[in-house]
Amino acid sequence: MFDRQLEAFRAVMMTGGMTAGAEVLHVTQPAVSRLIRDLEYNLKIRLFERRGNQLSPTPEAVALLAEVERSYLGLEHVKAFAADLRSARAGSLRVAALPALALGFLPFLMARFRATRPGLAVQIDGIPSHLVLDRVAGGQFDFGFVAVPAERSSLVMAPMMAPIVAVVPTDRRLARLAEIRASDLAGEDVILLGRGSYQRHIIEVALAGISIRSTVETPLSAIACALASEGVGIALVEAYTARAFIGRGVVVLPFRPAIDAGFSIVTARQRALSQAARDFLDVVEVGSVDYLRPLMGAIRG
Structure with missing residues (x-):
C-alpha cells in the first residue's frame, strides 16, 4: 500500500x-x-x-x-x-569450446548475435574438450562445444556435423583435383593431428593401408592449416578451421571417403538455460551454414 x-x-x-x-x-x-x-x-x-x-x-x-x-x-x-x-538483450552468456570453434566460428556467430543485444555480457573460452565437459557440468559455462563422443548422465549432447576437408598448398599437384581421395595421398606429406585425438583416430581409419609421409604433427587443426599454408604438407582437418585459411596459399577440397568430425553441443541436464542461451543455440545451425558458405564456394569452385 x-x-x-x-x-x-x-x-x-x-x-x-x-x-x-x-x-x-x-x-x-x-x-x-x-x-x-x-x-x-x-x-x-x-x-x-x-x-x-x-x-x-x-x-x-x-x-x-x-x-x-x-x-x-x-x-x-x-x-x-x-x-x-x-528478451535476451541483457544478462550474460558463457560459452566454452574446443579451439577449433572458439577461434573462428564462435566469434563470427557471437558478433551477429550480440549486434541486437548490446547489453549482453559475453565470455568465450577456448579449452580442450574434456575441460569443456567438466566445466559445463560444474556450472561455470552455460553450454559448450566438444569434439569427442561422450556419455555423462549429467550432460545432454546434441550432434553438430563437421566434415573433414583437405587443405592443400596451391603449388602441389593435388591442388588441381576436384576432390582428394585417400588413395591420392600415397607418398604425400600429410600433416596429422596429435596422437590420441578423436580426429586423428577417424582420419587414420580412413587412411588405413595408404602409405603417406608424415613427419609433422600438431594438437591443433589451426596449426595444421597454418603449416599447409606455408607449403609443409596437406592438412586433413574439419571444415570450421579450414574456412579461415581460404586464400592463404591453399585450396580447400572435399575429402573422400566423407568423414564427419562429430562436434557436439553440450548442456547440463538439470540446469535451466537462460533466454539468451536458448536464443543463441537456436541460431547455431543457421549460423554454421552462413559461416561455411565461403568454404563451400571454394570447394565448388
Missing part, C-alpha cells in the same frame, strides 16, 4: 492537483485524497497546504519528490533490465 501512496503523491505533484492526479492513475479523486492523507499520516509530514480548492506542496513535499523520483527511475531501470533479460 505504501508504494501506492507514493505513486499517488508523485501523480499529484507532477499534475498539480488531486483531480488531475486521479486521472493519471485512472482512479477517483477521493481515492487519491485518501492515499495522500494516509501517506502524510505514515510519514508524519504535512505534504500539502489546502486553501479552499487550491493545493500547494510544502517544502517537505518538494524534497520528498526528488527522492521519490530517484527511486522511481531506479525501479524503472530494474523493470527495463528485467525486460531485457526476458
Whole structure:
C-alpha cells in the first residue's frame, strides 16, 4: 500500500492537483485524497497546504519528490533490465569450446548475435574438450562445444556435423583435383593431428593401408592449416578451421571417403538455460551454414 501512496503523491505533484492526479492513475479523486492523507499520516509530514480548492506542496513535499523520483527511475531501470533479460538483450552468456570453434566460428556467430543485444555480457573460452565437459557440468559455462563422443548422465549432447576437408598448398599437384581421395595421398606429406585425438583416430581409419609421409604433427587443426599454408604438407582437418585459411596459399577440397568430425553441443541436464542461451543455440545451425558458405564456394569452385 505504501508504494501506492507514493505513486499517488508523485501523480499529484507532477499534475498539480488531486483531480488531475486521479486521472493519471485512472482512479477517483477521493481515492487519491485518501492515499495522500494516509501517506502524510505514515510519514508524519504535512505534504500539502489546502486553501479552499487550491493545493500547494510544502517544502517537505518538494524534497520528498526528488527522492521519490530517484527511486522511481531506479525501479524503472530494474523493470527495463528485467525486460531485457526476458528478451535476451541483457544478462550474460558463457560459452566454452574446443579451439577449433572458439577461434573462428564462435566469434563470427557471437558478433551477429550480440549486434541486437548490446547489453549482453559475453565470455568465450577456448579449452580442450574434456575441460569443456567438466566445466559445463560444474556450472561455470552455460553450454559448450566438444569434439569427442561422450556419455555423462549429467550432460545432454546434441550432434553438430563437421566434415573433414583437405587443405592443400596451391603449388602441389593435388591442388588441381576436384576432390582428394585417400588413395591420392600415397607418398604425400600429410600433416596429422596429435596422437590420441578423436580426429586423428577417424582420419587414420580412413587412411588405413595408404602409405603417406608424415613427419609433422600438431594438437591443433589451426596449426595444421597454418603449416599447409606455408607449403609443409596437406592438412586433413574439419571444415570450421579450414574456412579461415581460404586464400592463404591453399585450396580447400572435399575429402573422400566423407568423414564427419562429430562436434557436439553440450548442456547440463538439470540446469535451466537462460533466454539468451536458448536464443543463441537456436541460431547455431543457421549460423554454421552462413559461416561455411565461403568454404563451400571454394570447394565448388
